[in-house]
Amino acid sequence: xxxxxxxxxxxxxxxxxxxxxxxxxxxxxxxxxxxxxxxxxxxxxxxxxxxxxxxxxxxxxxxxxxxxxxxxxxxxxxxxxxxxxxxxxxxxxxxxxxxxxxxxxxxxxxxxxxxxxxxxxxxxxxxxxxxxxxxxxxxxxxxxxxxxxxxxxxxxxxxxxxxxxxxxxxxxxxxxxxxxxxxxxxxxxxxxxxxxxxxxxxxxxxxxxxx
Amino acid sequence: xxxxxxxxxxxxxxxxxxxxxxxxxxxxxxxxxxxxxxxxxxxxxxxxxxxxxxxxxxxxxxxxxxxxxxxxxxxxxxxxxxxxxxxxxxxxxxxxxxxxxxxxxxxxxxxxxxxxxxxxxxxxxxxxxxxxxxxxxxxxxxxxxxxxxxxxxxxxxxxxxxxxxxxxxxxxxxxxxxxxxxxxxxxxxxxxxxxxxxxxxxxxxxxxxxx
Numbered sequence: 001x002x003x004x005x006x007x008x009x010x011x012x013x014x015x016x017x018x019x020x021x022x023x024x025x026x027x028x029x030x031x032x033x034x035x036x037x038x039x040x041x042x043x044x045x046x047x048x049x050x051x052x053x054x055x056x057x058x059x060x061x062x063x064x065x066x067x068x069x070x071x072x073x074x075x076x077x078x079x080x081x082x083x084x085x086x087x088x089x090x091x092x093x094x095x096x097x098x099x100x101x102x103x104x105x106x107x108x109x110x111x112x113x114x115x116x117x118x119x120x121x122x123x124x125x126x127x128x129x130x131x132x133x134x135x136x137x138x139x140x141x142x143x144x145x146x147x148x149x150x151x152x153x154x155x156x157x158x159x160x161x162x163x164x165x166x167x168x169x170x171x172x173x174x175x176x177x178x179x180x181x182x183x184x185x186x187x188x189x190x191x192x193x194x195x196x197x198x199x200x201x202x203x204x205x206x207x208x209x210x211x
Numbered sequence: 212x213x214x215x216x217x218x219x220x221x222x223x224x225x226x227x228x229x230x231x232x233x234x235x236x237x238x239x240x241x242x243x244x245x246x247x248x249x250x251x252x253x254x255x256x257x258x259x260x261x262x263x264x265x266x267x268x269x270x271x272x273x274x275x276x277x278x279x280x281x282x283x284x285x286x287x288x289x290x291x292x293x294x295x296x297x298x299x300x301x302x303x304x305x306x307x308x309x310x311x312x313x314x315x316x317x318x319x320x321x322x323x324x325x326x327x328x329x330x331x332x333x334x335x336x337x338x339x340x341x342x343x344x345x346x347x348x349x350x351x352x353x354x355x356x357x358x359x360x361x362x363x364x365x366x367x368x369x370x371x372x373x374x375x376x377x378x379x380x381x382x383x384x385x386x387x388x389x390x391x392x393x394x395x396x397x398x399x400x401x402x403x404x405x406x407x408x409x410x411x412x413x414x415x416x417x418x419x420x421x422x
């Protein structure tokens with residue numbers, strides 16, 4: 001058994017945040033497939049034994065079980081000593097962007113993508129609402145990246161790995177990234193990191209036709 | 212000048228998270244009014260000099276300037292030694308709920324309330340979408356609180372102060388908290404903390420008619 005077990009599935013950008021971190025840091029890990037599209041995260045058993053929040057990812061490491069991608073990233077940064085903060089100010093700057101990601105960036109991007117690509121149907125007004133919010137957040141990030149290569153400065157950290165995740169599902173997002181040139185350059189820099197892999201190459205999926 | 216300046220306004224539950232923490236810990240603070248309803252957070256000057264994310268709250272403490280309520284709460288827990296983690300496991304558990312709050316709880320509750328109470332008009336399908344998401348998150352929290360008095364155990368922490376904030380705007384939420392008996396008991400416990408105050412009593416507002 002590998003040191004780390006990651007409960008995940010290929011379509012989950014939140015799981016990808018952890019999977020990408022595990023891969024880039026060369027930690028010994030294995031995926032545990034979560035059959036989200038057949039309702040596994042909604043099952044009482046999953047909620048009772050894996051994650052009461054009904055979400056992926058969940059990371060197991062010995063007796064430690066963690067959920068919420070931000071907590072997992074922070075834990076893996078501690079464990080690996082990579083993509084981590086240089087001092088207290090930097091640590092707060094990293095958390096600032098991880099929180100922004102959860103509140104305004106991933107939250108709208110992921111929900112827009114889900115309704116666009118995976119839901120049976122979606123109300124046009126809801127899609128439009130989510131797209132507007134996601135574009136607003138993308139504009140803030142694009143401006144922020146105009147003067148520095150990564151979200152918290154010159155080096156890549158877990159803040160970048162958190163924020164980039166959903167953007168690699170490019171053709172599923174329900175919006176275009178073309179207006180955000182700095183975001184596209186930043187994604188290129190992350191994609192160029194040694195060992196980078198696309199979410200569908202890193203985690204199992206039940207949907208063979210997604211790529 | 213007080214030790215801490217909090218950029219805030221009475222209607223902001225995210226600002227209230229910080230204001231409540233400052234008050235309960237008896238730190239020396241003063242509010243700096245942000246005129247959100249007249250567009251202050253959308254002004255280029257605010258984005259350049261106060262917060263590029265275009266949000267409140269922002270906390271200033273000497274040369275340190277922080278945004279994102281989760282970062283501010285964590286910083287004030289460090290500064291005051293109150294409402295903080297007992298060990299590493301507890302710290303991760305606190306962050307797990309602060310992240311859940313940002314991603315699934317405050318995010319939907321705050322947006323539903325904003326569209327219900329402050330927006331000129333809102334699409335019914337969007338309100339229904341947000342209400343469904345908020346109720347799902349409330350159900351998870353209500354179940355979690357069935358077996359313990361506070362979000363991370365027997366003692367109140369910054370996770371509770373983060374998650375409770377919007378729920379004190381009871382009649383503005385656009386949903387009823389009645390189905391969530393454990394949440395209501397938890398709110399009563401927080402309301403009973405020495406020094407607790409309602410957001411509209413703690414922070415300035417431009418809308419005199421909100422209460």
